[in-house]
Amino acid sequence: MFPLVENGDFVTVTGPSGSGKSTLLLSIFGLIRLTSGTIFFNGNRIDNMSDRHLTEIRKKSVGYILQSFALVPYLTTIQNVMIPLALEKVSKKEQQNRAEEILEYVGLSDRKDHLPRELSAGQQQRVAIARSIVHRPQIIMADEPTGNLDPALSGEILEFLRKINRENKITIMMVTHSPMAAGFGTRRLHLSEGKIINH
Amino acid sequence: MTITKLVLIELWKRKSQLITGLLAITLGIAVIVAIQSVAVVSEQNVAKNLDNLGANILVLPQAASIDDYYTSDIDAPTLPIDYVERILESTIAGVDNMSPKLTRRVSVNGKSVVLTGILPKSEIASKPLWQSSGLLGKQLTTSCAPSQTANQSHGMEDEKLKRKAIDTLYSEDCMAGSQVAKKLSLTANKKINILGKEFMVVKVLPETGTVDDDRIFANLKDVQALLKIENQVSAIEIMGCCNAISEGLLGQLRNILPDTRVTSINQIVSTQIETNQLMRKVTLVMLIIIFFVGGISIGNYIWANVNERKREIGILRMMGAERMTIYKMFLLKALLLGIAGGILGFLLGTLAGVILGPYLAGIVVKPLYIYLVWSILLSITIALAGSLIPTYLAAKFDPHSNLQED
Numbered sequence: 238m239f240p241l242v243e244n245g246d247f248v249t250v251t252g253p254s255g256s257g258k259s260t261l262l263l264s265i266f267g268l269i270r271l272t273s274g275t276i277f278f279n280g281n282r283i284d285n286m287s288d289r290h291l292t293e294i295r296k297k298s299v300g301y302i303l304q305s306f307a308l309v310p311y312l313t314t315i316q317n318v319m320i321p322l323a324l325e326k327v328s329k330k331e332q333q334n335r336a337e338e339i340l341e342y343v344g345l346s347d348r349k350d351h352l353p354r355e356l357s358a359g360q361q362q363r364v365a366i367a368r369s370i371v372h373r374p375q376i377i378m379a380d381e382p383t384g385n386l387d388p389a390l391s392g393e394i395l396e397f398l399r400k401i402n403r404e405n406k407i408t409i410m411m412v413t414h415s416p417m418a419a420g421f422g423t424r425r426l427h428l429s430e431g432k433i434i435n436h
Numbered sequence: 437m438t439i440t441k442l443v444l445i446e447l448w449k450r451k452s453q454l455i456t457g458l459l460a461i462t463l464g465i466a467v468i469v470a471i472q473s474v475a476v477v478s479e480q481n482v483a484k485n486l487d488n489l490g491a492n493i494l495v496l497p498q499a500a501s502i503d504d505y506y507t508s509d510i511d512a513p514t515l516p517i518d519y520v521e522r523i524l525e526s527t528i529a530g531v532d533n534m535s536p537k538l539t540r541r542v543s544v545n546g547k548s549v550v551l552t553g554i555l556p557k558s559e560i561a562s563k564p565l566w567q568s569s570g571l572l573g574k575q576l577t578t579s580c581a582p583s584q585t586a587n588q589s590h591g592m593e594d595e596k597l598k599r600k601a602i603d604t605l606y607s608e609d610c611m612a613g614s615q616v617a618k619k620l621s622l623t624a625n626k627k628i629n630i631l632g633k634e635f636m637v638v639k640v641l642p643e644t645g646t647v648d649d650d651r652i653f654a655n656l657k658d659v660q661a662l663l664k665i666e667n668q669v670s671a672i673e674i675m676g677c678c679n680a681i682s683e684g685l686l687g688q689l690r691n692i693l694p695d696t697r698v699t700s701i702n703q704i705v706s707t708q709i710e711t712n713q714l715m716r717k718v719t720l721v722m723l724i725i726i727f728f729v730g731g732i733s734i735g736n737y738i739w740a741n742v743n744e745r746k747r748e749i750g751i752l753r754m755m756g757a758e759r760m761t762i763y764k765m766f767l768l769k770a771l772l773l774g775i776a777g778g779i780l781g782f783l784l785g786t787l788a789g790v791i792l793g794p795y796l797a798g799i800v801v802k803p804l805y806i807y808l809v810w811s812i813l814l815s816i817t818i819a820l821a822g823s824l825i826p827t828y829l830a831a832k833f834d835p836h837s838n839l840q841e842d
Contacts, residue, residue, distance in 0.1 A: 268754060268836045289758065296756020303839065307751045311449040312442070324756050331438055348681035368755075 241265075241426070241433075242376070242412075244323075247402045248410045251424030257431040258412040262380050265410075266299050267291030296324050300407075304384035306401040308353040311422040314364050316350040317342060321372040339367045343397070359390040363397070370401060377401070379411040383418055389400030395421045443768045453741065458777050460733030461818060465811050466779020466788060472723060473789030473801045475715040481799055492681065493674040495519065495689065496697045500670075500699075509539045510550055510647075514668035519693055523672075524709060528688045529808035536669040538659050539651075544630055549616045550651045551630060553659025553669075556605040607655050607697045610635040614642060615649035630654070676700070707811020723814075730815075731822035733775060738766055739826040746833060753835035762831040770823035771816060778815030782808045 242248050244421045250258050265276055267288065276284040278298075283291065300321070301307070308317050318336040327335070340346050343363040353361055362382060369377050379398065383391035399421055402409050413419055426433050447454055500512040538553040539775075548838050591595045605611065612622045619641040622628060626637050635654060643649055660666050676685050681700060689698045742749070749762055793801030 263836050263839075264502040268839070290717070292753070292756055292758050294756075295754065299756075307747075307754070307839065309442075309748050309751065311446055316437055316445070318601050320442075320752070321755050323439065324752075324761065329437075 242408060242424075243407055244375075245402075246408050246410075247399065247421060247423045248408075248426060249419040249424070250410065250412045250426045250428060251414065251416070251419045252428030254374075254414070256428040258414075258428050259380050260431075261428065262378050262410065262412045265378070266293075266295050296321070297372070298375040300372070300374040302362070302369050302377060302379040302382045304381035306349050306353070306358075306365045306385075307369075308361060308364055310353055311351055314345060314356070317353070317364055318368045318371050321328050321368060325372060333380055334368075335371055339371045343367045358386055360395065362386060362390075362394055366394070366397060366401070370405065370407060373405075374407060376408040376410065379409060381413055382411065383413070383415065388417075391415070391418065439764055440768060441773070443569070443765055447769060448773065450741075453737070454773075457737035457741075457773055461730045461777035461815055462780040462784060464730040464818070465778055465815050466784035468719065468722055468726060468786040468814070469782050469785025469807050469811055470792070471715075472576065472807060473718055473786060473804055474793050474796065474799070475719065476800050476804060477793065478803050479715060493686065493689070493698065493700045494678045495523075495672040495674065495693060496670070496699065498695050498697055500697055509537055509552075509671035509673075511541055512539070512670040514665055514670050515672075515696060517667050517669050518766070519696070520672055522692055523674075523689065524811065526688075526692050528685065530677040530683075530685045531674055532677055533675035535673040535675075536655060536656060537671050537673060538663065538665060538669045539661075539671070540663055542631060544628065544652070545620055547619055550620070550647065551659060551662075552651045552653050553656035553663075554605060554653055555656040562640055571700060586597045605638075605653065605655050607658055608633075608635055610652050610654040611639045611803055612637050612653075613649040613651045614644070616652055616772065617641075626820070628652075633658065633662055727821075730777075730818040733820045733822070734770060735822035735826055737773075737824040738770060739829075741769070742766065742826050742830040745830075747839065749830055749833055750835045750837075750839040753833075755841060759831040763827055766823060766827040766830055767820060770819040774816035774819030775812055777819065778812030779808070781815060782811040785811070 250261060252258050260269055264271055265337075266278075266283070267286070271284045273285065277280055278294065285293065286294075297300075309320070312320075315333075315336050318339060319332045322332040322335060337346065337349070340349050343366055345360060345363055345367065348356060348360060348364075353364070356364065362385075365382075377398075382398070383394050386394060395418055397412065398409055401407050402423075411418070411422065419425055428434070494509070495515070496509070497513040497515045501510075517536055523531060523534065536555050540551055541548055542551045543549075610628065612628075613618070616622070617637075620628065622637050622640060623641055624637055628635050628637055630652065635652075635658075641648070656669070670768065674689075686698050686700055692694075725808055752761065786807070789801040790803070793799050
């Protein structure tokens with residue numbers, strides 16, 4: 238047993254297709270239930286927790302960024318960013334203030350009333366990043382966040398994630414197949430056939 | 437942002453789907469409201485018309501013959517007049533008027549006539565107990581709601597109507613039927629000797645074409661004294677509300693008057709019962725059909741919506757939405773559909789009833805606003821029932837597999 242991720246880490250997970258990178262990322266907070274093994278978070282075993290408890294942890298402590306952006310298509314930029322706050326039942330005024338603040342942080346204040354289809358791929362991923370940090374999570378789980386972006390945009394997004402990691406002290410665990418992206422990590426894990434072979 | 441706002445935005449952004457989802461339930465509710473609007477007014481009209489015919493229940497002694505409803509009181513055995521009080525003291529609803537009668541064939545000037553002693557309404561009203569039982573015109577209006585004109589006809593304005601209660605008939609006064617008046621050459625204000633007692637003819641009744649044309653009507657107490665049948669009557673005529681008859685008034689009367697024969701004009705009652713039963717059956721059948729068709733239609737719509745939003749459900753679950761939040765999202769949507777379907781269905785159904793009522797049933801249909809509440813409740817019930825399974829399945833979805841769909 239070893240600490241997979243420590244507070245403040247920017248961990249990158251690489252490995253060939255089918256090696257289990259995404260499965261590892263999604264299984265940590267119960268989006269895929271483990272069939273064997275144990276997971277601890279903040280010192281508490283979480284792999285055997287009920288769906289309700291894991292949902293609560295995801296709501297309060299985790300932010301997700303996916304390759305496909307995973308935005309709700311009929312909601313505007315700011316409404317998408319407000320979702321985690323709405324789930325936490327934060328007041329409307331507070332939601333508005335925090336969402337506007339985060340959108341300014343990611344440089345999308347002028348796009349706050351646009352629908353996802355009206356944004357570029359890079360802008361959509363920045364909305365997803367804004368949404369993943371708006372509720373001040375402890376950790377961000379990023380699954381191929383640059384997989385749908387061209388190299389220039391990829392660099393921009395990765396720089397942004399590094400900024401979040403350093404300025405906001407938010408731990409990041411990022412799955413990527415790109416060696417360039419993996420270079421942004423402070424710790425690197427490599428997976429092969431479902432096993433971590435170096436770290 | 438709240439879950440409610442999210443539901444409203446989603447509904448608004450997918451208006452065409454919303455219209456499809458609403459259509460089945462709106463039409464279903466509209467059909468029910470249209471049928472019921474016509475049926476209720478139709479039932480009221482039938483009941484009013486039948487009630488206007490007059491007395492429709494006859495309480496006779498057990499031994500009396502009831503071959504002919506209209507002549508069964510003539511020379512019948514008797515029963516105590518206290519039975520009137522027994523009916524009044526009971527809690528039976530739907531008795532609008534009572535007229536105890538004693539009838540015998542007698543000979544006047546060597547000619548056979550039918551003498552009927554009646555207790556006029558003014559004497560019924562003079563008894564405090566009877567008065568408090570509300571057998572006067574006011575109670576009649578609230579019970580069966582016949583028109584004011586019909587109510588007035590219980591007096592003498594509409595004498596051609598049979599078996600009406602008579603308002604006033606003083607002692608030593610009498611009224612003569614048209615045939616008996618001809619037979620005995622009677623006119624108003626002429627005196628007549630019946631069984632040795634002088635009576636003043638206060639009115640000659642117009643021809644009715646019934647046995648009443650051969651009757652002389654006098655005050656019940658006078659007739660009882662003349663015939664030496666004190667405190668007895670041969671029949672109690674009751675004007676029962678037709679709705680009450682179809683709902684078992686006769687049985688209730690039999691329970692409190694076990695040694696009597698309680699009969700009604702079969703045709704009238706059976707018409708009312710059949711009309712009511714037919715309308716209820718049609719409504720029930722429609723209700724069942726609409727419950728299933730509407731429920732399946734809404735269920736299908738919600739299920740399609742769930743499938744379309746699988747990925748969105750996965751995203752929300754990933755971000756920490758509980759299963760209860762997913763239930764809330766879809767059931768709230770169904771609730772809003774139910775409310776909208778109920779209101780639109782009521783409006784459409786009422787409009788159809790108001791427009792088609794005069795053509796189909798020859799009646800004027802007015803909006804029944806209480807049906808708005810029922811429409812909304814029914815529509816909500818159908819929408820929620822139809823959405824339960826799709827909603828349950830939506831919340832059970834594995835968030836991971838839904839996130840993979842792109």
